[in-house]
Amino acid sequence: MTKATTAPKPLKTARYDGQENRRVVLEAALRVFSDLGFEGASTRAIAAEAGIEQGHLAYYFPSKMALWQQVIETFARQGEAYLQAQLTPETLVDPVATAEIVLPQFLRSFAANPRLTRLMLQEFSVLSARHEWVVANFGQPVWQMLEPLFNGLQAQGRLAGAPPVMAYFTLIGAALITFGNPELIAQFSGVAVDDTGWASQAIDHMLVPIFASA
Known part of the structure; x- marks a missing residue:
């Protein structure tokens, strides 16, 4: 790093x-x-x-912990607020159409703030009191909001036959690693991950298995 x-x-x-x-x-x-x-x-x-x-x-x-918590509270709530506004009983009636709108925009929040994405990746990857706090305050609430959408996609024959939780963590893991490591990708390939066109292509690629039929 x-x-x-x-x-x-x-x-x-x-x-x-x-x-x-x-x-x-x-x-x-x-x-x-x-x-x-x-x-x-x-x-x-x-x-x-x-x-x-x-x-x-x-x-x-x-304390440093209080500052760290406030950093995450300040910069990570936007994506959660977006999901709360978009995922309603009415929109979940058509999970495929809703996912086509909601999931790309949600993934763009990872690309838009790579420093926050890297910070979240760090804390999700190491067991600690901070890990438990991030999981309880962000990881689990986001999954609970998205779980009905992924269940609906599975019921419509999507997710390429994967269980909803597998499809979700594969997607989120790809976003965390890809958008949380722009310098590493640039070192390997010379590609500027902060380019909006590149980010959009990466998101489209990540979503291919989500919309694929079983």
Whole structure:
């Protein structure tokens, strides 16, 4: 995993306060956590990346764990909110048509924020208290929302004959690995994963087994 190479931001002379400063801190923390992992990151490094005094950081986020949790809460809820709005009893009547709309857009959220995707991949991959928190607060709720859709796809003869949970984890695993490692893919192939055309092609490829008949 590559380490952050950007120079520390100049320290702010104004008093650390307000929503804009919180956003700056959270974006800086996302960069540092995704580059260095939770264990490798430090609040000192995050404060330097945000361009603030470490004491100001501690005032709003009393621990590294509290900051890490707030980073995920802030940046990961958008995809969950999208699913909640789209997956209703009415839309699930036609699971194939709904999946054709919902699943590509959901996967684009992985491509749109590769740092968050990498951070989630890190925590899903290692057993820890953070892993348990991410699973309980994000992994399981997302699966519970999507499970009826995948069950409906299976009932319509899709998923290439795979059980719904297998089809789901294969799809999500592909998205996490592909969109959470843009630098690695670029090293291997020279392909810029942040190119929107490439991301759309990758999503189309990932979805082929979902819509395939058994």
